[in-house]
Amino acid sequence: MAVIDHHDVVIGSTEGMHTFVVVNARIASAHSLLVKGGFTAREQQGRTVYLLPSPPPPSWPPSRSESALHWLQAETPDVVDFRALARGRSRFAPVGARFDLSGRRFTASASTALAREELERSGFRPTTPTGYELPASSSERDDLDSVLRAESRLWYRGQLRSTFSLGIATPDAIPPAPRSTPAPAPLPPGAPQPQGRSR
Template sequence: MAFTDHHDVFIGSTDDGYTFAVINYPLPAAHSILTQSGFTAVEHRGRTIYLLPPRATTAEEYDSAEQALHLLHAFSMDVADLRSTGPWHGSEPAAEPAARVAFSGRHVTATATTDDARTMLDLHGFQATPEGYALPDGMGERESVNAVLGCDIHLWTLGLACTISLNIPTPDAIPPAPGRIPAPPYPAPHQPPRRRGGGR
């Protein structure tokens, strides 16, 4: 399994600006909620995923995904939201994130630029390393995602931004359904990359 497979709903972002949703538990309303919020259902390596293409502004992307999340929470609270398109304090993201978190397979690393961010990383299980911080290698995938979620939410309550990189360059690189053979690490782009301003 991949880190995208342990929650009823996983929402994340690719490096080229797509927001995507993976539904891991039968939620009959999920398809209509996501498609009515602007996501497109796509058959992808053994399952259906939902894609929201880059919008003109990060606020538009955030609003569309937030609408879907609000409705999905009526059917399941087991939702992992690791988007790089929000949430914001106000209409724009902070100029410089207080923390940056990066997934690389089962390894999760982080850096921090403020004392509050370092405190939050410590609180949520990150350990100091020569390069910054990392979650313990023995931590399970679901626990790693939950640690990042908790840290991100905690930072948000302090008015601090956190960027999260899932190390998924394009939608083609979203992990396959459990049991399917993974694609090469750098597949052909789904669409020419488009840079976006801001980050989480």
């Protein structure tokens, strides 16, 4: 799973639209920030995946989870965010393209003529009347640039949003992480303090 493996922090959405975070770099405060931001640690294909319940518990307002993500982004510039609405796209806009980034070869499917045009302009090659893939010879960084360029142009030219599949299942399909996951550490100074859960 090239995209998830080779960036310090990857943020995305599961098939059920739950936000998840994968941390590949050694960021000392990452576990603490995410857990205190409402995320739960799960295990997916040998790595720890942090999942945000949807809706989050009442004691964890959305601003708390966003604050945790902002802290992570301040720790490293190598962050990619594939959440469906990460860049302010309307959830009600029609889908122009669906990208599958779960393997080494990135693929896409187009729903409109504009999407087909923009996928080809961004380096995707047609494999079926609506299916596309990027060349095997291109690097992961080039592939990622092609995906983000196509996604951006679809929105700005046609108000068409894109969806991304990164191979992360719904929370019920992902077991809890082993208890060896580091215990939460105190939040950095100035970070919002968590409130206790109400029963």
